[in-house]
Amino acid sequence: MNSKTTYVIMAFCLFLVGISLRGKGPGPGVTYVTLRLPDSLPKPVYDFSKNPLTKEGIALGRYLFYDPKLSRDSSVSCGFCHQQFAAFGHFDHALAHGVYGRMGIRSVPTLFNLIWQKDFMWDGAVNHLDIQPMSPIVAENEMDMPLNELLDRLKCNEKYQQLFKAAYGTEEVTSERMFKALAQFMATMISFDSRYDSVKRGEAGVAFTAEEAGGYKTFQQKCAGCHKEPFFTDFSARNNGLPYSPNMNDMGRMRITNNTGDYMKFKVPSLRNVMVSAPYMHDGRFFDIFQVFAMYDHGQEKGSTVDPLVRGMQLSAKEQRQLYMFLLTLTDKHFLKNPDFSEVMIAN
Amino acid sequence: MILIMKYVNSFCHLQKLFFFNYIRFMNRLLLFLCLLIGHTAVSQSVSITITHEVNHQPMRTNKAYYTAQGDTFTITKFKYYLSNFSFTSESGENIKLPPEYFLVSDDSAASKTISLTGLPLGRYKAVSFMIGVDSIMNCTGAQSGALDPIYGMFWTWNSGYIMAKLEGTSPASHLPGHVLQFHIGGYRGAHQSQRMVQLQTSFVVSTGKTPVVHLVADAATWFNGSNPIRFSETAGFMAPGTIGDRIADNYSHMFSVKKK
Numbered sequence A: 001m002n003s004k005t006t007y008v009i010m011a012f013c014l015f016l017v018g019i020s021l022r023g024k025g026p027g028p029g030v031t032y033v034t035l036r037l038p039d040s041l042p043k044p045v046y047d048f049s050k051n052p053l054t055k056e057g058i059a060l061g062r063y064l065f066y067d068p069k070l071s072r073d074s075s076v077s078c079g080f081c082h083q084q085f086a087a088f089g090h091f092d093h094a095l096a097h098g099v100y101g102r103m104g105i106r107s108v109p110t111l112f113n114l115i116w117q118k119d120f121m122w123d124g125a126v127n128h129l130d131i132q133p134m135s136p137i138v139a140e141n142e143m144d145m146p147l148n149e150l151l152d153r154l155k156c157n158e159k160y161q162q163l164f165k166a167a168y169g170t171e172e173v174t175s176e177r178m179f180k181a182l183a184q185f186m187a188t189m190i191s192f193d194s195r196y197d198s199v200k201r202g203e204a205g206v207a208f209t210a211e212e213a214g215g216y217k218t219f220q221q222k223c224a225g226c227h228k229e230p231f232f233t234d235f236s237a238r239n240n241g242l243p244y245s246p247n248m249n250d251m252g253r254m255r256i257t258n259n260t261g262d263y264m265k266f267k268v269p270s271l272r273n274v275m276v277s278a279p280y281m282h283d284g285r286f287f288d289i290f291q292v293f294a295m296y297d298h299g300q301e302k303g304s305t306v307d308p309l310v311r312g313m314q315l316s317a318k319e320q321r322q323l324y325m326f327l328l329t330l331t332d333k334h335f336l337k338n339p340d341f342s343e344v345m346i347a348n
Numbered sequence B: 001m002i003l004i005m006k007y008v009n010s011f012c013h014l015q016k017l018f019f020f021n022y023i024r025f026m027n028r029l030l031l032f033l034c035l036l037i038g039h040t041a042v043s044q045s046v047s048i049t050i051t052h053e054v055n056h057q058p059m060r061t062n063k064a065y066y067t068a069q070g071d072t073f074t075i076t077k078f079k080y081y082l083s084n085f086s087f088t089s090e091s092g093e094n095i096k097l098p099p100e101y102f103l104v105s106d107d108s109a110a111s112k113t114i115s116l117t118g119l120p121l122g123r124y125k126a127v128s129f130m131i132g133v134d135s136i137m138n139c140t141g142a143q144s145g146a147l148d149p150i151y152g153m154f155w156t157w158n159s160g161y162i163m164a165k166l167e168g169t170s171p172a173s174h175l176p177g178h179v180l181q182f183h184i185g186g187y188r189g190a191h192q193s194q195r196m197v198q199l200q201t202s203f204v205v206s207t208g209k210t211p212v213v214h215l216v217a218d219a220a221t222w223f224n225g226s227n228p229i230r231f232s233e234t235a236g237f238m239a240p241g242t243i244g245d246r247i248a249d250n251y252s253h254m255f256s257v258k259k260k
Helices: A003-021 A055-065 A134-138 A147-155 A158-168 A175-187 A195-200 A210-222 A289-298 A317-328 A333-337 B011-037 B242-251
Strands: B046-054 B072-089 B094-096 B101-105 B113-116 B122-131 B160-169 B179-185 B195-205 B212-218 B255-257
Touching: A055 A158, A055 A175, A134 A147, A147 A158, A147 A175, A158 A175, A210 A317, A289 A317, B046 B072, B160 B242, B179 B242, B195 B212, B195 B242, B195 B255
Parallel strands: B046 B212
Antiparallel strands: B046 B113, B072 B094, B072 B101, B072 B122, B072 B160, B122 B195, B160 B179, B212 B255
């Protein structure tokens, strides 16, 4: 084989590599990232082989997350409602609100440990982390931004041209690339570093107080069936006995399945970081955790879909106090202050 | 042990990626070699064309048509997914092509020709395909190409692809503007709207020639089949559910092989 042939073949091979890398997957020169997770946890539901984490992908996702240009009038970003100090819930807001002062019908869910979650939203309507952001982006009462227009907006923006190129090798903006970058950023939101976790790991000098230990016992007896450790949710949808609100006319998962057996069923939220993520319930009707205890103790609605695990639950004043003390140990201050998740300045 | 999240480079991960890229690269190389060697790769393709009709007349926007129940209607939008093509050889062998997804839309002439590759040489007697997107692709996350959600064929309020969409008007419709709006979807549980179609048609895949299979899709079947639809009762349906299932049953008969 003469040198010319070799040269042609090599050039062609380079061309082929270029083709194979084009469009899909991370670009050349990215830094791959692996999440360091506690060994005791099950394998994540999220399939990272279809969206490998990269430093550049996460950076793009974070920029998108905090960019109000994702909403119609450039006023509302994802981070507008999902605030880090509230475990990415919405501090002090019962209901999500969006562009032009519009208001939704449900409270803002917290964001962490999402890679173990098989479906999303209060009713489990969204079946994949990648496409979860599509709902708030296009919803009229949230960001109200048609996907096509959003992609055009990003394409014309120099900062995004740089960010997309860094993450994927070319400046091309597609919905798949945008959603996967957002998913990458959200995938890194891991919270397993509360006082409770330290106690469980048997770290030196860390132990529950008598009150906390009492609360943990009550939790295990009365709450852990649904709020299952270590995630403090079993990721299911259940009717916890919360009375139906005629004002909101929200019947939960029944809207999705058309099945009357799903009446008033909502996703079991994690209790991690619960004390920083008030208000509570799908419609944020309780601003104080003791109102939640009171609902379980004597405020439940009766109905055939109410979960047997909560029916007739009783919580004495002492149990409530101790539960409160225990729930405080579930706050992960490292997560709430982790600079990797904090708001980034959006240049233009 | 500190359990706060940390970023570390994973060599194992890198290797895996290189491996996948290598496989992809080899595939490209193989395809290229096939192209070089002869017309083998070209001849192994089959082309499918689709003509849209309503009651055996060509589909035209805003032209008035009638259902078997006597309702007048027009069509302004008509689009659907086709996927999972397979072919039956004359000896009865079923050849499944890799899953591919096509969005056919009446307003796009290009979308009405589907080119499929990878069919071995030989004689064939039947083609089959799915109207819609299989359940796996309904829950695999963000997609591009025909499955990109920008085409308005994806539900955000209840994840899943709209398998087929027909919009128009009818004086019988009680909806605002007398519109018709049928978005048929649902991929799990009791309401699965994917439908398989099998059609008998004989063609030969030989060297140097791409056979063309001409199909007709008749939109009148949506309302006329075993589940007749009256627009005075049902002028729209946009959720997984029984009416959607019935319309999907109806339109599972919309395709036929074009008579020469």
